[in-house]
Amino acid sequence: MIEIKQVRKSYGSLEVLKGIDLTIDKGEVVAMIGPSGSGKSTLLQCINGLETISSGEIIVDGVSVFDKATNLNHLRRKLGIVFQSYNAFPHMTVRRNVTLALTKVLGVSRDQANAIAETQLQRVGLLAKADVYPTALSGGQQQRLGIARALAMGPSYMLFDEVTSALDPELVAEVLATLRQLSAEGMTMILVTHEMQFAREVADRVVFFHEGVIAESGPPEQIFGNPKSERLRAFVSRAG
Amino acid sequence: MPPDMFASGIAPQDYWLMAEGAWRTILMTLSAGVLATLLGVALGLLKLMPWRGLRHLLDTVTDSLRCVPLLVQVTLIYSGLAVLGFRIGAFTAGMVALGLFAAGYISEVVREAAQAVPGNLRRAARGLGMTRFQEYWYVVLPLGIRQGFPSWLGIILGIVKDTSVVAVIGYVELLRATQNIITRTQDPLPLLSLAAVFYFLICFPLSMLGRRLEHMMNGGAVR
Amino acid sequence: MSYNFQFGIVLDALPDLMQGAALSLSIAIVTMAVGIVLAMPLAVGSWNGKGLVTFLSRSWIELARNTPCLAQIYFFFYGLGAFGIFLSPWLAVGIALCFNNAGYLAEIFRGGLKGVNANQMKGARSLGFGPVGAYRYVVFPQVFTNTFSSIGNQFIWALLNTSLGALIGLYDLSGVAMDYQSRTFKTFEFFLAIAVIYFILAKLVLFLANRFKPGGARHAA
Numbered sequence: 042m043i044e045i046k047q048v049r050k051s052y053g054s055l056e057v058l059k060g061i062d063l064t065i066d067k068g069e070v071v072a073m074i075g076p077s078g079s080g081k082s083t084l085l086q087c088i089n090g091l092e093t094i095s096s097g098e099i100i101v102d103g104v105s106v107f108d109k110a111t112n113l114n115h116l117r118r119k120l121g122i123v124f125q126s127y128n129a130f131p132h133m134t135v136r137r138n139v140t141l142a143l144t145k146v147l148g149v150s151r152d153q154a155n156a157i158a159e160t161q162l163q164r165v166g167l168l169a170k171a172d173v174y175p176t177a178l179s180g181g182q183q184q185r186l187g188i189a190r191a192l193a194m195g196p197s198y199m200l201f202d203e204v205t206s207a208l209d210p211e212l213v214a215e216v217l218a219t220l221r222q223l224s225a226e227g228m229t230m231i232l233v234t235h236e237m238q239f240a241r242e243v244a245d246r247v248v249f250f251h252e253g254v255i256a257e258s259g260p261p262e263q264i265f266g267n268p269k270s271e272r273l274r275a276f277v278s279r280a281g
Numbered sequence: 282m283p284p285d286m287f288a289s290g291i292a293p294q295d296y297w298l299m300a301e302g303a304w305r306t307i308l309m310t311l312s313a314g315v316l317a318t319l320l321g322v323a324l325g326l327l328k329l330m331p332w333r334g335l336r337h338l339l340d341t342v343t344d345s346l347r348c349v350p351l352l353v354q355v356t357l358i359y360s361g362l363a364v365l366g367f368r369i370g371a372f373t374a375g376m377v378a379l380g381l382f383a384a385g386y387i388s389e390v391v392r393e394a395a396q397a398v399p400g401n402l403r404r405a406a407r408g409l410g411m412t413r414f415q416e417y418w419y420v421v422l423p424l425g426i427r428q429g430f431p432s433w434l435g436i437i438l439g440i441v442k443d444t445s446v447v448a449v450i451g452y453v454e455l456l457r458a459t460q461n462i463i464t465r466t467q468d469p470l471p472l473l474s475l476a477a478v479f480y481f482l483i484c485f486p487l488s489m490l491g492r493r494l495e496h497m498m499n500g501g502a503v504r
Numbered sequence: 505m506s507y508n509f510q511f512g513i514v515l516d517a518l519p520d521l522m523q524g525a526a527l528s529l530s531i532a533i534v535t536m537a538v539g540i541v542l543a544m545p546l547a548v549g550s551w552n553g554k555g556l557v558t559f560l561s562r563s564w565i566e567l568a569r570n571t572p573c574l575a576q577i578y579f580f581f582y583g584l585g586a587f588g589i590f591l592s593p594w595l596a597v598g599i600a601l602c603f604n605n606a607g608y609l610a611e612i613f614r615g616g617l618k619g620v621n622a623n624q625m626k627g628a629r630s631l632g633f634g635p636v637g638a639y640r641y642v643v644f645p646q647v648f649t650n651t652f653s654s655i656g657n658q659f660i661w662a663l664l665n666t667s668l669g670a671l672i673g674l675y676d677l678s679g680v681a682m683d684y685q686s687r688t689f690k691t692f693e694f695f696l697a698i699a700v701i702y703f704i705l706a707k708l709v710l711f712l713a714n715r716f717k718p719g720g721a722r723h724a725a
Contacts, residue, residue, distance in 0.1 A: 091626055117632045128627035132645045132718075142631035145641055187627075194631060348660065348706035349699045350667035352678055357699060360691035442572040449671065456575055463582055470586035473579055477571045484570035 042066055043088060043198065043231075048097035050083060057083050058094070059253035065231060067197075070224045072240035072261075073233045075250030076276060081233045082125075084250075085202050088231070089113075089120040102197070118147070121191030125203040127183035129175035135162065135186055136171040139193045147194070154193075161189040165219050181212030185219055192223075199223065201232040237280045241265050249273050290466035299472070302458025303479055309375060309444045309454060314437050316380030317387055324384060325391025326417075343385030351446045354378050359450040375447035379440055386436045394429030395421050431495040438484050438491075455479060510690055514697045517684050524680035525701050527594070531676065532663040535598055539605025539662070540655070544644060546606055547613035561610070568607020574668045576600040581672045597669035597676075605662050612654045616647035649718045656713040660706050667702075677701060 043065040050058040057080045065071050073081040086092040088099055090106050090113045099106040104116055130138050139158035143149040149157070162168045165185040175183055184204050191199060201220065205213045217239050224230060224243045234240050240247055240261065247264040249257040257264065257273050268274040324343065328336050346354070358381075359374040398421050406416040448457035459476045463469045514521075549561035568576070580603075581596035591599065620643050628638035648655070670678035681694040688694075 089630060091630060114629075114632045114634050117630055120630075122630045124623060124626065124630075126621070126623045128621065128623040130624065130627070130642055130646075132649060141641060142628075142633065145637060146632040190631065345703060348664075348703045350664040350678065350702055352667045352670065353681075353695050353699050353702060356691060357695045360695065364692050438570075442570075445572040445574040446668070448574075456572060456578070460578065460582075468586075469578070469582035473575065473583045477567075477575050477579070480571045480575065481567065485566055488566075488570060 042100075042102065044098075044100040045084070045088070046098045046100070048084065048087065048099060049095045050080075050087065050092070051095050057253050058087075060097070061253075061255060063248065063255065063258075065198075065229065067229055068227055070228075070230045070243055070245050071232070072244035072247045073231065073250060074235070074237065074240060074247060074264075074276070074280075075256075079250035080253045081248075081250045082202050085200050085231060085233050086122075088198075088200060089117050089122055091122070114146070118194050119197045120200060121194060121196035121198070122200040122202065123184065123187040123191055123204050125206050127175075127180060127187055127207070129178070129183050129186050129190075131175055134172050134174055135167060135178070138175065138186060139190045142190070143193055157193050158189075161193045162186075164192065164222075165189045166215075179212060180208045181215045184208065184216045188216075188219055188223075198229045198231065201230065201234070203233050203235065205234070205236060235280065237265065237277065249276070251276075291462065291468060291472065295462045295466070295472075298458050298462060299455065299475065302453060302455035305452070305458075306441070306444045306454040306456075306479075309372070309379070309447060309452070310437070310441050312372075312376045313379035313383065313440050313444075316376060317383035317436070317440065318433070320380060320384035321387025322391050324388035325395070328388060328392050329395055339388070343388055346382055346385040351378065351382055351443055352449055354382060355447055355450055371447070371450045371452040374450055375444070375452050379443055379447065382443070383436050383440050386439075387433060390429045390432040390436065391425070393432075394425035397428045398424045427498065431491040431498070434487060434491040434494075438487055441483055442480060509693060511693055511697075513684070513688055513690055514693050517680070517694070520680050520684075521677065521698065521701065524675060524677035524698075525705060527674075528663060528666040528676040528678075528702075529705060531594065531598055531601065531666045531669070532659065535601035535605050536659050536662050538602045539609050539658075542602065542606035543609035543613050544639070546610035547617060547647075548639060550610060551614045551617050564603075565607045565610050568604050569611065573600070573604050573665050574671065576604055577668055577672060593669060593672045593674040596672060597666065597674050601662055601665055604665065605658060608658055608661070609655065612651050612658065613644075613647055616651040617643065619650050620646045652713070652717055656710060659709055659713070663706060663709065664702065 043063075045061055045063040048058055048061045049056065057078075059080075061080075061084060063071075073085065075081050083092055087094050088101070088106065094107060101116060101119060104111055106113070106116065129135075130141070133141065136155065136158050139161060140151070140154035143154035143157060144151060159168060159171065162171055165188050167182060167185050167189060170178060170182060170186075175186065178186065187204070188199075204220075205216050208216065213236070217236065220230070220232070220239075221243055232240070232244070242261075244261050246258060247261050248255055249264060251272055257268065257270055264273065265277055268277055324339055328339050330336070355375060355378040358378045359369075359371070362369055362374065395417075402420055402424070403416055406420045407413075411419065444454050445456040448454060448460075453461070455476055459472050463472055466472075546561045546564055549557045550565055553561060577597055577600040580591055580600045581593065584591060584596075624642055624646065625638055628642040629635075633641065666674075666676050667678040669676050670682050673679065675683070677698050681698045685691040685694050
């Protein structure tokens, strides 16, 4: 379970998160939507400590993320994350991208790591590309590599930070198909997304961010079908 | 000041000797710098001319200069000229050696700076009816100087430091003067530190200036 | 011309010159290897560190780059005597060149670090790498690729700088030549010979560097 309690974050005088409370249960798929700059991506990166918070608390399976005693490197193995910018490591093959952290962080043997990598690459449909370098991959393939790389660490939660935003339209579908498959397998997922149709289809719960606060949240039918606030209504109709 | 640091055999005139050495370092830098710049620009422009054979020859020569230690080049020029019957002083030999060494680098800077001038600007100049000379004088030179200045400055700073190598043929610049005093007083640390401070005070501000200019140009680069 | 060239003496001295060349090359290789290892934390510290770490790493880099290499060699050979430390010529040259290489390489790496996308760091950290692991396995391999030719040039500089050791009695290639010239007075012949040897060594280094240049196969896939 991920518990986010009264989280605030400022960059200088600009407050981007103004007291966020949110709880995500095991097996849940939560979609975070909202206009750019509303703080949803920042919050997502706070969950695994890639961004720091100004006050409040985030607790993952009973461990407080920003407690000084917490080993963040250890905690991050539980929290896979995939970014908007495909950050595949360009100096190693697709396979090595997946096995690197397995061998160097988890201490898994080469053979075992290779086996895991092949399973995960198979899962995202990239096994055939295992021995090429990321520069030879399309954007969609690089994103699927990012997903496989995160999954290989055996995370309990997967965080997706606008993973389709930088993709050409024709490549979006293949990445969404992978996400859909993950949700069907019961993975706990938090997605920041601009794909409303997709959020509606896979999310158990949709959270609407606006200017650093959660303006509205609920099941997708309610959020998209019967938005309460004027802001959400305007956002949903614009995002169409 | 702590007595154990300066109470040794260092006499006041030793500092005067070091000051003289420092002056010779500056003199050598300026002479070699002027020679290197004139020669380097000339070589760089020749490399830009459409004469392939000459370009290869010059490339080979300047490239070879980079593959041989300055210490060896200085000694070779000094002894080589003596072998040929020219009696020249250590200053002249040092200046020629340093000047040649740095000219090779400057010629590369000149070429790169000129090639960084956008081709359409050069074509525009020719399109206006300018001669090749006018193209270089009014377009390539002003733009190229801005582009190449930080690298040129870096090479001149290299000369400041490399003057110390000319000591090998008996030119008493700062470091050699320092070493002479050390041999007598057996008190190396304060004198070496003083010499290092002198080099640092000349080089550091100029290298910061170079870095800043480079940064500014990269920040404001066209395209 | 009255001068009588005598390259026969040089040929007789060839075995000694070769030994000197081997010493020069070994010192260059070792001080480059140590320099690269030292330059990595220096580059990170001067680029991304805080307070004292930044100050110390910047001081190292600026001192190494803004004083003559020969002065650095003198410092480790003569200067340390003030602390009762007396190093042999090869140790003094070795330490001075490690210091010098590390300073120049750190500046090269600093430029390379700027060229690696910040997302690479985030990507590595998100997989559970600590800062050291992220730099070691993800960031620096890319820095090495980006700055490969500059590292090669620094190697040449290190090789040429070993010649300064001759001035404190190191028996490197230049030291051997100096020793022979003091006995035979055939300065020109010996220095021409070692100029050729330095040239060949430098070209060999550049050839090998080109041969093992990373990144070639990478884009062919």
